Amino acid sequence: MAPALTESPVVSPSTGNKKDISIHDFFGRARTRIIGQQVVPEATKSLPTFYRNLEEALDIRRASQSLYYIMQNHWQTSSAVNFCSNDILSLSASGALRKEFLAELAKHPDFMTGSGGSRLMDGNYPYIEQTEREIAAFHGAEECLLVGSGYEGNVAIFTAIPRPGDVIVYDALVHASTHEGIAQSLAAERIEFQHNDVQSFRDILISILESNIQVKQGRRSILVAVESVYSMDGDVCPLQELVDVSKELFGEHHENVQFVVDEAHSTGILGPQGAGLVSHLGLQKEIAVRMHTFGKAMGCSGAVIMGNKTVKTVLVNFPRSFIFTTSPAFPFVASIRAGYNLLSTGRGDAAQERVQDLATLFFDTITSHENWAKANKAGLLFVPQSKNWDDREFLTHIVTIHTRDQYMWWLYLHLLLSGYCVFPVEHPVVPVGQSRLKATFHAGNSEDDIKGLIDSIYNWIDEIVEIEDGKTDKKVTKAAGQFYSMMRQEGLSGFGMI
Numbered sequence: 001m002a003p004a005l006t007e008s009p010v011v012s013p014s015t016g017n018k019k020d021i022s023i024h025d026f027f028g029r030a031r032t033r034i035i036g037q038q039v040v041p042e043a044t045k046s047l048p049t050f051y052r053n054l055e056e057a058l059d060i061r062r063a064s065q066s067l068y069y070i071m072q073n074h075w076q077t078s079s080a081v082n083f084c085s086n087d088i089l090s091l092s093a094s095g096a097l098r099k100e101f102l103a104e105l106a107k108h109p110d111f112m113t114g115s116g117g118s119r120l121m122d123g124n125y126p127y128i129e130q131t132e133r134e135i136a137a138f139h140g141a142e143e144c145l146l147v148g149s150g151y152e153g154n155v156a157i158f159t160a161i162p163r164p165g166d167v168i169v170y171d172a173l174v175h176a177s178t179h180e181g182i183a184q185s186l187a188a189e190r191i192e193f194q195h196n197d198v199q200s201f202r203d204i205l206i207s208i209l210e211s212n213i214q215v216k217q218g219r220r221s222i223l224v225a226v227e228s229v230y231s232m233d234g235d236v237c238p239l240q241e242l243v244d245v246s247k248e249l250f251g252e253h254h255e256n257v258q259f260v261v262d263e264a265h266s267t268g269i270l271g272p273q274g275a276g277l278v279s280h281l282g283l284q285k286e287i288a289v290r291m292h293t294f295g296k297a298m299g300c301s302g303a304v305i306m307g308n309k310t311v312k313t314v315l316v317n318f319p320r321s322f323i324f325t326t327s328p329a330f331p332f333v334a335s336i337r338a339g340y341n342l343l344s345t346g347r348g349d350a351a352q353e354r355v356q357d358l359a360t361l362f363f364d365t366i367t368s369h370e371n372w373a374k375a376n377k378a379g380l381l382f383v384p385q386s387k388n389w390d391d392r393e394f395l396t397h398i399v400t401i402h403t404r405d406q407y408m409w410w411l412y413l414h415l416l417l418s419g420y421c422v423f424p425v426e427h428p429v430v431p432v433g434q435s436r437l438k439a440t441f442h443a444g445n446s447e448d449d450i451k452g453l454i455d456s457i458y459n460w461i462d463e464i465v466e467i468e469d470g471k472t473d474k475k476v477t478k479a480a481g482q483f484y485s486m487m488r489q490e491g492l493s494g495f496g497m498i
């Protein structure tokens with residue numbers, strides 16, 4: 001049974017003036033994107049070579065309907081429930097962070113809006129150093145370095161830390177920024193292990209021990225890149241087991257296997273006061289490098305890289321992305337500090353628990369529905385994280401909902417028009433054939449939001465089953481049918497249209 005939920009610790013942003021989403025609103029917005037995906041033969045012929053070459057590169061994306069668009073999202077402008085944004089503790093949406101941020105500014109009324117230079121030249125200042133000290137102490141780290149974003153942080157870590165001859169071993173699902181850093185790194189040997197698969201990790205370490213004499217003799221290191229929570233799957237890294245395997249296999253040389261843990265999706269969410277997975281497991285002294293980012297549960301932006309003095313000195317000296325950029329300015333640092341003020345005084349704790357309760361409610365309700373087993377068996381509904389969900393020590397805020405690939409857009413349209421904004425994830429973000437809808441729970445979501453989402457999923461399954469069983473003349477579900485008829489009127493195609 002799902003435990004009774006306590007009163008929401010944060011107030012949902014008011015949807016007072018927002019309208020329900022209509023098929024016309026949605027089509028109006030999606031239309032630009034759909035039209036943009038069409039390759040128009042001969043359209044670029046008359047362009048100067050420079051622009052024609054660019055358009056031809058874009059046409060390759062268009063041909064597979066994977067051209068990205070910057071669009072206004074629906075949950076900010078309609079009453080649709082927000083299961084999308086990364087403001088997981090709702091610190092930003094609830095106004096709690098704004099209030100703390102303004103208090104932080106008020107403490108420093110003479111603040112400068114710019115930092116005045118790069119950190120190594122004129123851009124260092126006492127407030128940023130003090131903030132770094134406080135953040136390091138909060139996470140039980142010796143030192144830390146603030147950087148502009150998590151992307152920049154991962155590139156800095158992997159371009160600076162692995163030395164020539166070192167080997168990088170990484171989980172198959174690490175973030176694009178880690179791949180970017182690895183691609184630019186000095187380590188020539190880079191080996192992927194299967195996602196969250198301890199046996200695959202073990203096999204890779206054994207093969208390195210057998211083939212790399214320098215590593216075997218303890219003269220070169222292995223750097224292991226993992227994330228505490230994976231953003232496209234919502235699963236948690238078996239970090240303790242990976243650390244144990246490396247100790248078992250490397251014995252006296254085990255300190256030559258070091259871990260880099262990207263805590264982007266666990267910051268604020270897991271561990272004491274949201275200090276992250278490494279802190280939760282008590283591995284602060286064993287993990288060489290951790291990165292926390294602030295664009296998600298912390299409700300602002302930026303990132304911090306943590307390690308000992310040697311790691312910090314390397315990060316200050318080698319990554320070009322740190323050396324040749326303007327240092328974070330006061331308002332940026334103050335927003336991060338405001339977030340830590342909330343976490344370190346326990347004001348994020350209730351929100352952290354609330355997210356756990358909502359995830360519990362979701363798994364309990366969706367798996368105990370009378371049609372759960374039938375829908376699973378028919379391949380219409382698959383929620384990977386539901387496997388053994390009640391045995392887990394903690395749940396995450398990210399849940400992926402899978403249906404058959406050809407139905408993904410149908411389910412998306414149905415949920416959106418029922419008032420639930422989830423995020424469609426397709427190739428190239430995930431492998432071909434593994435498209436999914438990603439729902440992110442927030443402390444500001446209500447129990448009814450979760451139950452309504454689940455009801456809506458099962459209503460859609462009823463509709464699909466009727467169609468598949470030939471109990472109706474319809475070939476597509478209602479929401480998809482309305483949407484496709486508008487597309488047809490304009491001669492458009494794609495997005496699961498049949």
Ligand SMILES: Cc1ncc(COP(=O)(O)O)c(C=O)c1O
Pocket residue numbers: 148149150151152154175177227231262264265293294295301302303
């Ligand atoms: C696991 C992971 N690492 C790093 C990043 C990049 O962080 P930022 O958005 O601060 O650049 C992201 C962002 O999506 C992420 O999911």
